[in-house]
Amino acid sequence: MSVLPIDHLEKIEGWGGAVSSFGYVYRPATVEGLREVFELARRSNRNITFRGSGRSYGDAALGAENIVLDTSRMNRILSWDPNSGIITMEPGVTIEQLWQYIIEDGWWPPVVSGTMYPTVGGCLGMNIHGKNNFKAGPIGEHVLSFDIMLPSGEIKTATPDSESELFYSAISGFGMFGVFTSITMQMKKVYSGLLHVKAWTTKNLHELFEIYQQHIPGSDYLVGWVDCISSDEKLGRSIVHQANYFKPGEDQNPAQSLRVSNQSLPNTILGIFPKSFVWMLLRPFTNNAGMKFINWLRVFVSRLPVVGKPVYEQSHAEFAFLLDYVPGWKKSYGQGGLIQYQSFIPKESAEKVFRKQIEMCQEAGLPPYLGVFKQHKPDKFLFTHSVDGFSLALDFKVTEKNREKLWSLCAKMNDVVLANGGRFYFAKDATLRPQDFKAFLGEETLKKFAELKKRYDPENILQTDLSRRLVL
Ligand SMILES: Cc1cc2nc3c(=O)[nH]c(=O)nc-3n(C[C@H](O)[C@H](O)[C@H](O)COP(=O)(O)OP(=O)(O)OC[C@H]3O[C@@H](n4cnc5c(N)ncnc54)[C@H](O)[C@@H]3O)c2cc1C
Incomplete structure (x- = not known):
């Protein structure tokens, strides 16, 4: 592991403030910038942790000694169609930005968390649910497609029908397979504010x-x-x-x-x-x-x-x-x-x-x-x-x-x-033990996880404090 510039070293906390670690934080604003961070990780033999707004309560977006790749500056709306309610955005767009952008056209995000500050990329990483989960399902069910950069630098496009394995694992995959670079979603029509x-x-x-x-x-x-x-x-x-x-x-x-x-x-x-x-x-x-x-x-x-x-x-x-x-x-x-x-x-x-x-x-x-x-x-x-x-x-x-x-x-x-x-x-989560992780996911899911990790991140570059606590 080689030394990285000390001015990138920051103490990062889980949102609850009960867990923290030091990582080298990089905040690229473009896809090219993301690629450079991946190259830096390879050159310096460091692992990478993705981070959105850091609204996960525990250690899901922390990475001790890692390069912490913060996507919050990649926050542009790339296209919006007020007739169909289809929006394409960069991963660092927050739920706040999203609802404020679309509401005056009569649309609302189909799934939101109890706070408006998470990024859409972070929400896909966890596949968040709202107070309507019993009806609307998680946020992933409203994603039409996404682009994801794998640790190799390759960008793949996934939809529920093409690259569907990647689609159903990267959404919910707590940053273990690649970084979302662009996300297309269907918004919900509303007739009143x-x-x-x-x-x-x-x-x-x-x-x-x-x-x-x-x-x-x-x-x-x-x-x-x-x-x-x-x-x-x-x-x-x-x-x-x-x-x-x-x-x-x-x-x-x-x-x-x-x-x-x-x-x-x-x-x-x-x-x-x-x-x-x-x-x-x-x-x-x-x-x-x-x-x-x-x-x-x-x-x-x-x-x-x-x-x-x-x-x-x-x-x-x-x-x-x-x-x-x-x-x-x-x-x-x-x-x-x-x-x-x-x-x-x-x-x-x-x-x-x-x-x-x-x-x-x-x-x-x-x-x-x-x-x-x-x-x-x-x-x-x-x-x-x-x-x-x-x-x-x-x-x-x-x-x-x-x-x-x-x-x-x-x-x-x-x-x-x-x-x-x-x-x-x-x-x-901040307290689960490896045996709890294994027991609730079950053998079949763990086998699939290992198989996908080998396919998309064969060098196991993507790690977080949470993944080290539970998986390794
Ligand atoms: C007050 C409060 C209320 C909340 N209410 C709810 C709720 O009602 N429902 C609910 O489901 N959750 C809720 N949450 C949790 C929150 O919605 C999730 O933790 C969400 O993932 C936070 O998004 P973030 O942008 O802060 O992501 P982070 O916490 O920074 O990261 C979350 C995960 O996504 C990964 N990640 C981040 N960006 C990317 C990217 N671009 N590509 C790939 N992976 C990425 C990270 O590595 C990490 O594993 C709440 C949190 C708070 C603080």
């Missing part, structure tokens, strides 16, 4: 499942916030939000509601606190007692007739990007940061498994401070995290003192997930 939103509160986890069963068929989006601190008969009490598209002609003023300026997230919370300071107000509450109070407050407010209106209208951006309301909210978790633990469980055992997980966390004295519940459907991408069932994403505060205990709690929860045929998601 607004959504019809309905909210329900449930007394416990069982009622949450009941609400889902009743309302999934009539929902375009459905998401549940779960209180993971309450116990006994209140264990898993929740607030569920449903959002549905407007039908054609229903919005009398679509040109107005579709304007980017009418989508913006409010600058204040509850009309009082400037958003940029809110994380400071949250900081004294990011402990077990404080979060118990916050959770109680959320449920209380959601039941107030004035604030907690059960039926209302909200812009797409407000509904989709709830987590962007409070900029820098992760800073309220303090220096140790946070991890997210998301497991996906088949519908038959999901209620039992999530109850068990919440109980295990409470017994360990490590209750999650945020729980998010979604319904999913299976997809055919190689490293799919999805199942015909549900997921629960749990946010944990990390401190120097609790770190070991937290990792061991996650390992125990993994055993429960695996015993029930569940799956995991690399975008959210």
Whole structure:
């Protein structure tokens, strides 16, 4: 391994701030620039890690001692057809850029994450899901084609029908086969900038499942916030939000509601606190007692007739990007940061498994401070995290003192997930062990992975801290 210029050396963190490493960061703006970075890696005998916006919670976009190839400057929209809703873009285009570019023509990205800052390339790397996964599938199902540069420098074009093996493995392939250089996607037609939103509160986890069963068929989006601190008969009490598209002609003023300026997230919370300071107000509450109070407050407010209106209208951006309301909210978790633990469980055992997980966390004295519940459907991408069932994403505060205990709690929860045929998601992971990786993917997928890696990256140049933790 030869020495690289020291001014490229940067400490890079996973989004949660709980894991980090030092890598040599390069940010090319063109395809030629990408190729030069590949050549540099070969000359210097270094591995390469791809990185978009670095919004994966753990170590998926970190590469200790590697060349970290950051694609965020490759962010041009290459073509857009407002009649068909087909867009071609570079991989560093963010979801924010994308929706802002297309919405005034009456289109919206078919799948978005809870934050608008990831890049489209990074979203394909993980094959992200939205609050509509049960209906729309993951983002990969809306990709018409992509160009990908392999470590050899060759660029291949893949569609669901040609180079389909590459198509179904590079999407979801956590940066293990090549770097997307251009992506063509089908957007979703919308007839208003607004959504019809309905909210329900449930007394416990069982009622949450009941609400889902009743309302999934009539929902375009459905998401549940779960209180993971309450116990006994209140264990898993929740607030569920449903959002549905407007039908054609229903919005009398679509040109107005579709304007980017009418989508913006409010600058204040509850009309009082400037958003940029809110994380400071949250900081004294990011402990077990404080979060118990916050959770109680959320449920209380959601039941107030004035604030907690059960039926209302909200812009797409407000509904989709709830987590962007409070900029820098992760800073309220303090220096140790946070991890997210998301497991996906088949519908038959999901209620039992999530109850068990919440109980295990409470017994360990490590209750999650945020729980998010979604319904999913299976997809055919190689490293799919999805199942015909549900997921629960749990946010944990990390401190120097609790770190070991937290990792061991996650390992125990993994055993429960695996015993029930569940799956995991690399975008959210920091704690999986190699045996969990093997068990959830299964022998056939691992064999295919080895075969494809040999075909597209025979020298194993593409590595991340996550792949080294789990695969090697
Ligand atoms: C607040 C918050 C909310 C979130 N909500 C959701 C959610 O609702 N649903 C969901 O599914 N996810 C969610 N996520 C996770 C996030 O959407 C994914 O981690 C996504 O992959 C981040 O994109 P990125 O551009 O930051 O990619 P990075 O995190 O930088 O990279 C992700 C992976 O893609 C690879 N990669 C990046 N660029 C390329 C490229 N051009 N070519 C090939 N590989 C590449 C990287 O090597 C890495 O393995 C959330 C994250 C946060 C922080």
